[in-house]
Every structure is written in C-alpha cells, then in structure tokens.
Amino acid sequence: MTAWDGVMPFYPQSRHAAGFSVPLLIVIVVFLCLAASFLFILPGIRGHSRWFWLVRVFLSLFIGAEIVAVHFSGDWFVGAVWTNTSYKAFSTARVQVHVGLHVGLVGVNITLKGTPVQQLNETIDYNERFTWRLDEDYTKEYVDALEKGLPDPVLYLAEKFTPSSPCGLYHQYHLAGHYAAATLWVAFCFWIIANALLSMPAPLYGGLALLTTSAFTLFAVFAFASVSSVPLCPFRLGSATLTPHYGASFWVTLATGILSLLLGAVVVILHYTKPSALRTFLDQSDKDCRGQAKGNSPLIFDNPQRKQFATPDLNITTVL
Known part of the structure; x- marks a missing residue:
C-alpha cells in the first residue's frame, strides 16, 4: 500500500498533475539518454571537431525531442484564475479555489484545487482530463463526469468544449489539434532524414530536409493558431473570469520551427558560398x-x- 500511496493497486490510480504525462516523461528520458551516450563518446573525438559535434548533436536532439514531446503536452492553450465560486450544484456553499485550464492537441485538462485544500469537510483537489482523439468520445466522457458529480467549475469548463456547446470550441480545437499533430509527425520524419543526410556527403539535401522540417513545424503552429478565429466564450467562474492564452508548448514549437529554418538556410547558403567551412563544421x-x-x-x-x-x-x- 505504501508503494501505491494509499490507493488499492487493483483500482484506478490517482491522477497526475496537469503538466505531467507519462509519455512525455518517456520522451524526455529517451532523448536525455541519447545525449548522455554522446557525452561518453565525446572525449574520443579529437581536435576542434569535438565542439562541432557537440553543437550539432545537441541542437539536433533538442529539435527532435521538442517535436515529439509537444504531442503529449497540455500547455498549448492555458489559463488559470483564483476565485470564490460555488462548489456543488443545488448548493449555496462557496469555496476559495484555484482553477486551471490546459488545452493540448488531443484534449483538455481541468484542475481545481482549494485554498486551503480542506474545505466543506472535503479535499478539493481535482485533475480531470477530457480527450477528443479520433477513437474517443468527448461527449461520453463529459456525461461520465456528470454522473460522478464533479464540482461545478470543472463541469462548467468541460461543457464549454462539448460538441453541442454554443461556443463552438470543440470542432475548432479538435481539427486544429488533429492537423497540428499530423504535421508534427511529418516534421519528425524529415528531421530523421536530415540527420541521415548531414552525416553523409550530401549537406545540401540535409539542409533542404531541415527546411522541410521547419515548414511542417511552422504549419503545425499556424494550424493550432487558427483557433483564434473563433470568438472565445467568457469563462466566468464566480467572482473572476478565466482568460486563456497560448502556452509554453505553442511558443517552444514556434521557436523550434524558426531554429530549424535558420539552420537549414545556413547549411544551404554555406554549401554555395563557403563549402570548405561547411565541410569543416560537418567534419567531412x-x-x-x-x-x-x-x-x-x-x-x-x-x-x-x-x-x-x-x-x-x-x-x-x-x-x-
């Protein structure tokens, strides 16, 4: 029981924090292992090539890790607010809580934590996830949440993203997340091709593959940014209003696309202007x-x- 933090092992486990995801942790660990493995090899590289390889490998690992990791992140569109709001339906009792909204490519995560946590003889600490993957039904998950009797703030925000909501958020976020995820996987494939070509005497094509990686990464950002064309319904929670904004995953993906664009452009330009400098950097x-x-x-x-x-x-x- 100690290993399971007081939860019976044959029952559903307690949910993790909104910013934590097991697939996300696996991706980070895998790329950290690759980076650590290269650090063990690095002393065997002689001369200035050692530092050229260090920059190349770490930049490449950062781009690849970011492209994969943001699929499992819920910080594409986020918002949080401290408010005094109702807690349960058909009750006048109000509680002081912190409400968080985390929208990712495959769903929305809603957190509710009391300040203090113990109020109304209950522990107010909720973390509920509603997904809109192609093989999952968002409406059914919302109905299940109603049957469980989740607190009003959680149900209020979840209802805003249902297909039948007059806000119209579901279809726009569903399609935007679907196309963004698909194009990011294509960008990851071109990232692999770029690494293979840059390791061979074909730097020009490696640079073009990097430019293609950048194009698909930026297209994913623009696809998700299309949600801004939908007027956002006001999220009024008691005495406060929750105002979401683009989160860390959105901006990091945009930065990665720009970084890939600059690196690809530098490789192509050096190929035509200073091929000897390019060969030196690529250790060819x-x-x-x-x-x-x-x-x-x-x-x-x-x-x-x-x-x-x-x-x-x-x-x-x-x-x-």
Missing part, C-alpha cells in the same frame, strides 16, 4: 564532398582511370 573530408560541391559525382574523381575516360583526347588502347 574534402575527398567526400569535392564532387558534390562541383555538381559531379565523387566517383569520377576517386578512380584515376575513370578520370582518363572522361578526357576527350584519351587513347583507349593505352588505358586498357
């Missing part, structure tokens, strides 16, 4: 990238006989 030899820098296949320069075949006045009998 001149032999690997000479052919691509001149627009030819490197194989033509690797084999002297093939180079002779390319000469117009070559005596084929002499070569054979």
Whole structure:
C-alpha cells in the first residue's frame, strides 16, 4: 500500500498533475539518454571537431525531442484564475479555489484545487482530463463526469468544449489539434532524414530536409493558431473570469520551427558560398564532398582511370 500511496493497486490510480504525462516523461528520458551516450563518446573525438559535434548533436536532439514531446503536452492553450465560486450544484456553499485550464492537441485538462485544500469537510483537489482523439468520445466522457458529480467549475469548463456547446470550441480545437499533430509527425520524419543526410556527403539535401522540417513545424503552429478565429466564450467562474492564452508548448514549437529554418538556410547558403567551412563544421573530408560541391559525382574523381575516360583526347588502347 505504501508503494501505491494509499490507493488499492487493483483500482484506478490517482491522477497526475496537469503538466505531467507519462509519455512525455518517456520522451524526455529517451532523448536525455541519447545525449548522455554522446557525452561518453565525446572525449574520443579529437581536435576542434569535438565542439562541432557537440553543437550539432545537441541542437539536433533538442529539435527532435521538442517535436515529439509537444504531442503529449497540455500547455498549448492555458489559463488559470483564483476565485470564490460555488462548489456543488443545488448548493449555496462557496469555496476559495484555484482553477486551471490546459488545452493540448488531443484534449483538455481541468484542475481545481482549494485554498486551503480542506474545505466543506472535503479535499478539493481535482485533475480531470477530457480527450477528443479520433477513437474517443468527448461527449461520453463529459456525461461520465456528470454522473460522478464533479464540482461545478470543472463541469462548467468541460461543457464549454462539448460538441453541442454554443461556443463552438470543440470542432475548432479538435481539427486544429488533429492537423497540428499530423504535421508534427511529418516534421519528425524529415528531421530523421536530415540527420541521415548531414552525416553523409550530401549537406545540401540535409539542409533542404531541415527546411522541410521547419515548414511542417511552422504549419503545425499556424494550424493550432487558427483557433483564434473563433470568438472565445467568457469563462466566468464566480467572482473572476478565466482568460486563456497560448502556452509554453505553442511558443517552444514556434521557436523550434524558426531554429530549424535558420539552420537549414545556413547549411544551404554555406554549401554555395563557403563549402570548405561547411565541410569543416560537418567534419567531412574534402575527398567526400569535392564532387558534390562541383555538381559531379565523387566517383569520377576517386578512380584515376575513370578520370582518363572522361578526357576527350584519351587513347583507349593505352588505358586498357
């Protein structure tokens, strides 16, 4: 029982905090393990290449981790307020609480915590999640919340996002989250391709893959930002009004898209202006990238006989 914090192991476990997610924690741990593994390898890299590799790997891991992590974050659209509001239906009792609204790509999370927590002979500490994934029914989850008799502030905010609500928030947030999540997964795929191409003598295509990663990441941000076209219903909770705004996940994703855009543009520009500096940063030899820098296949320069075949006045009998 101690291991389960006083909750019977065969019953539903207590909910985690709104900003905490087990998949999000797994993503962070995986990328931290990759970064730690590289730090163990780093001393084996000689010269200035060590620092070039450090910058490359950590920038790449940051972009990849952010693209995946924001799928499981609920901080795309957030709001919080301290208020004095009613607690239960058909009751005049009022409580001092902190109400939080956290909207993610796949649902909304509503928190309610009393200040103090113990009021009206109850522990006021709720964290309820309502999802709108393609295989889940938001309306059914809301009906289940009604049957459980959740507090009024939680039901009030959850009702604003139901499909039948006159606010019209459900369809806009559902579609915006769906398209944002889909384009972010495409951006993650191009991030993998960019890393593979930048590890080979093909920096130009790696830079173009980074630009494509940036394009899909920024499109995800713009897709979610389309919710601003819907007039937001006022969230009045007792004596206060909850005013949501774009959260950390939205701004970090926007920054990641801009970072990918700048990195991709730098790689493409250096490829045409200073290819030697680009090869130095990517730790590639001149032999690997000479052919691509001149627009030819490197194989033509690797084999002297093939180079002779390319000469117009070559005596084929002499070569054979």
